[in-house]
Amino acid sequence: MQSRRRKWKWIGLAVGCAILLLGMLASVLFGLQQFGLRDIWLAYTQFDGSNEHLIVTTTRVPRALIAAAVGASLAVAGAIMQVLTKNPIASPSLLGINSGAVLFIVIGLALTGSSLPMSSMIWIALGGAAITSLFVYTLSMQGGGGFEPIKLTLAGAAVAAFASSVTSGIMLIHKHSLETALLWMIGSVSGRELGHLLFVLPYLCVGWLLAMLIAGSLNVLALGDDNAKSLGQRLTLIRAASALAVVLLAGSSVAAAGPIAFVGLIVPHLCRYAVGSDHRWLLPYSALTGAILLVAADLAARFVLMPKEVPVGVATALIGVPFLIFVARRRKS
């Protein structure tokens, strides 16, 4: 029985991979301009500088890759965050990652007079995410009693709210930085270059690796602190490693694609419904599902209001919400 169930889980992963690849292929082929498989082949083997080839290599392919990488990272980060805070509605942004990144970007734009090259924006966003989440994490260790999930949750919520308040304040004074910042603040996987992804890829890889390494320990952490301690887990280390993984994954994501909400929150719930709460399965499933969801949402975003594109967040909600409601109603509480 046990081994049969395990077999199905492996099959599920394989099917997921296939769906993801198909989705990414569709994301390259379909849109305002349609391409055939031959066009992709030619664009990479006999690049002729034509519009079609340019669109494939500089827009469509980066877009599909970024959507997959960001979706996977956010979902894994969300799953970890929900264990770390013991709260089912925690999302990676709760560490202050998104609002911190946005705040630093806006400060950067205000100081330089809104003329920042994209590469330095990525650095600033990554730095802002890391500094803010470090601040939140340090705060949650303060006060009597050391680390408590509730302190992390509340400190995160307050710091995130404060950062967005300061952001709005700065944007009100420096109206000229508004436009660039707003453009960036709507999370999107389009209009970003492959270089952005390659830049954050090392951090993402470390994050994924770290997440898979701590997957087993997360199961123990989920049991509650007393149980975890008596089972001999070094809680402080696990928590620090989990937080680090979240920062690497979600920080890189926000740096590459701007703040994208919802994926990190719902995908873990969908996957918990499908494969249970063993994190050694939950994390890979979340990664795959997150990637599929964001690729599909990006594809859908092109067709909803053609020829305009809707932000990928709108499409994510359109696709994700029905699943979430279904799962919430089916779940045994």
Added chain:
Amino acid sequence: MKRRPTWKNATIVSSLAVAALILAVFCLSLGSVSIPIRDVVLSLVGMNGEGSDLIITQFRLPRIVAALLIGAALAVSGSLLQGVIRNPLASPDLLGVTGGASVAVVAFMTAFTSYSIHYVPIIAIAGAFAAASVNYSFAWKKGVTPSRLVLIGIGISTAMSALTMFLLLSGPAYLAAQVLNWMTGSLYGTNWSYIKAIWPWIVALIPLSLLYAKELDIQALGEETAIGLGSRLQMSRMVAMLLSVALAGVAVGIAGTISFIGLLAPHMARKLVGNRYGIVIPTAALIGAIVLLLADLAGRMLFLPLDIPAGVFTAGVGAPFFLYLLFRRKRPGA
């Protein structure tokens, strides 16, 4: 659980109330035209014959009364909801109240281009109730449970904000600016006719919420215990949520979507007076009123002559204080 001495909590509540009143008087005197405190007090008792009387009674007073009422309403709404849902991250937004109001307002502005601004509060309140009831009915399956409510709440509010964005994108560009302004939450242009429409609601609903405080304390012990103690769980959940939606809906209708207060004012109250809802609710109400008053003052004063929406500053004013409360060293006996 150690019970805090009652007199201590009473002191905290009464000093918050006094602070709110003093602050309100200061807010009346401060603005683009500064008015001496003496004249403010004279105006309040109806004995100021000077020109400043008009500014105080017709422009500043309604706005300050609105800030007090709406801040309190949001804080109480959040307290009730956190009591029902038993999740520290619960806030009125989670019920889809804010999202529903936004969608309704945007849809209204798109559909009727020659709309009258006076309909906006009614539309917003209707939207808030509609979204909350959709949320509740999706979560209903032989009763509602906190975990279902919370997940479906997230789903509905995300769907609502997606819908808002969709309407904004498909509508004309000037609409977006108007709606975004409304969505930040502002008390600009509040006049007595708004106050007349909302004060009976808020003044009636807050004491009504206090009647449910005991019930929320029992629910905090867990579902089985609550039922064992004779709680009619579903009934009281529904009433508490209804109160919460009504309070938040009225607030959203007048002031747009003001963040932070509904989420964090209850936590601030808990840090000050402990966990019993009978005392948390009034404390949170006062804290919410003070935070919104300060935020509105900051919005009026910091960037004169610009009037910045108060919603921008609620977290800026409230978060540092909240973090202080969260991490101050516990004094022995406190």
